[in-house]
Amino acid sequence: MNEAEVTLTLVADPRDFQILDIFMSRARIRPSVIRSLAIPQQIDFNKGIVISGRAPIWLYAHLLRLCQNAPWVATFSPMDGAIVVASNSANGPQVGEVIRTETILPYLPKHPEEPKQEGPKPGINSKAIAFLGPPRSGKSVLMNAVRIRLGNVLSPEIFQRQFYVLRACPDGEGDWFSEIPKEQALTLRYKNRFDDTFVSQICQALEQLLMQKQLLLVDCGGKIDKKNERILNLCTHAIIVSRDPEQIPVWRGAAELCELEILAEIESVSKQCAEVISDSPILRMRLGELKRGNERNIKLPEELLNVLQFNA
Numbered sequence: 001m002n003e004a005e006v007t008l009t010l011v012a013d014p015r016d017f018q019i020l021d022i023f024m025s026r027a028r029i030r031p032s033v034i035r036s037l038a039i040p041q042q043i044d045f046n047k048g049i050v051i052s053g054r055a056p057i058w059l060y061a062h063l064l065r066l067c068q069n070a071p072w073v074a075t076f077s078p079m080d081g082a083i084v085v086a087s088n089s090a091n092g093p094q095v096g097e098v099i100r101t102e103t104i105l106p107y108l109p110k111h112p113e114e115p116k117q118e119g120p121k122p123g124i125n126s127k128a129i130a131f132l133g134p135p136r137s138g139k140s141v142l143m144n145a146v147r148i149r150l151g152n153v154l155s156p157e158i159f160q161r162q163f164y165v166l167r168a169c170p171d172g173e174g175d176w177f178s179e180i181p182k183e184q185a186l187t188l189r190y191k192n193r194f195d196d197t198f199v200s201q202i203c204q205a206l207e208q209l210l211m212q213k214q215l216l217l218v219d220c221g222g223k224i225d226k227k228n229e230r231i232l233n234l235c236t237h238a239i240i241v242s243r244d245p246e247q248i249p250v251w252r253g254a255a256e257l258c259e260l261e262i263l264a265e266i267e268s269v270s271k272q273c274a275e276v277i278s279d280s281p282i283l284r285m286r287l288g289e290l291k292r293g294n295e296r297n298i299k300l301p302e303e304l305l306n307v308l309q310f311n312a
Contacts, residue, residue: 005029006059010040011107016092017099018044019076019107020063022053023160027151034062045069048092050104052076054160076104078164078212079205101208108212128206128216129308130168130232130260132251133241135222138268138290140167142241143217145295149305150215162214168202168231169221199227206234215308224254232258241290243268263307274299283307 006029011019020039043049049070051063060075064086067073071089074082082099093099131139143165151159209216218235221228232238238255242248245267255262264283273288283303290298 005033006037006055008037008039008063010043017048017050017074019050019052019104020067021108022051022055022059022063023157024053024055025156027156027159029056029059031058034059037062039063039066043067046071048072048074048089050074050076050082050099052082052104052108074099078209079166079201105211126210126214126216127237127308128210128218128235129237129239129263130218130220130235130255131239131241132220132232132255133222133268134244134247134251137222137241137243138287139222139241140219141290141292141295142239142266142268142287142298143219145290145298145300146217146304146308148295149300150308153305158214164209164213164215165217165219166202166206166209167219168206168228169219196227199230203230203234206231210234224250229254229258232260235260237261237263239263240265241268241287242266264304266304274301276301276303279303 005025007023007025009021009023011021020043047070049067049072051060051067051073052075064073064075068086069088071092072084072087072094074084074093076082078101080098081101082104084093084095084097084099087094131143133139147165150163154163206216206218218231220231232255235258238260240248240251240255240262242251242265248265248267252262252265262282264285266284267286268290269286269288271288273286275286277284277286285301285304287298287300
């Protein structure tokens with residue numbers, strides 16, 4: 001392969017740490033890349049290191065080993081900040097300490113050539129699209145299908161750095177859920193409680209992500225209540241998915257109450273279908289077979305991708 005699957009860039013911080021930024025040129029990389037992967041020569045092992053970027057767990061584990069001579073090492077997550085996972089320093093940050101996102105954010109790589117999106121809310125340049133609708137309508141499946149499609153049409157740079165999926169319901173499902181056999185997925189899945197603590201964590205993460213990403217897909221729960229309302233108040237747009245067409249007006253009202261711009265209303269049907277009913281004033285569609293494991297086979301009309309208004 002001519003193009004490097006993984007690129008590591010050192011971002012110097014004028015204080016006491018550096019950021020080791022990871023960029024993957026494709027959604028999936030071969031484990032064998034770590035055999036020849038080396039950290040930048042100019043890295044300073046007298047300073048702490050924050051590892052940042054979208055990458056599999058095994059790559060993070062390898063980089064942690066390569067950085068073990070530093071006084072301390074942290075891993076950065078947009079939702080949590082930089083969490084110190086190793087420390088050799090008595091005076092520096094200790095394991096379990098968190099460096100706030102606001103401290104890291106100014107030093108992350110900037111890419112001015114990427115298109116900037118104008119959001120409808122003051123001070124927000126990002127588009128946070130809530131996927132709404134009653135339970136078992138295929139919201140998560142559709143969102144995952146959109147994620148896969150965007151991974152194919154967006155440049156790796158934009159997909160890696162400016163796009164993010166936030167699962168705002170504690171069902172224990174991630175991108176991996178549709179990639180393995182259903183029996184294994186259900187065994188590995190761990191459902192959390194949808195309580196005030198969880199909602200507060202999601203809202204905090206969403207606020208941070210709105211400062212960092214251009215496009216967010218937010219997988220919301222299937223109830224209209226105060227908890228979901230807190231999350232929706234931080235979103236900017238909505239896509240409604242319902243297997244019961246009579247429920248669509250109910251969810252439309254919930255979206256409008258939170259001042260969300262509705263991008264599409266989708267009736268989920270059991271048979272294979274990809275039908276645009278109307279495109280004005282709101283895109284209305286029927287989509288079929290929104291079921292687990294079928295994400296890569298779902299036909300997404302171009303009209304649906306166009307309403308995202310996120311073009312490379």
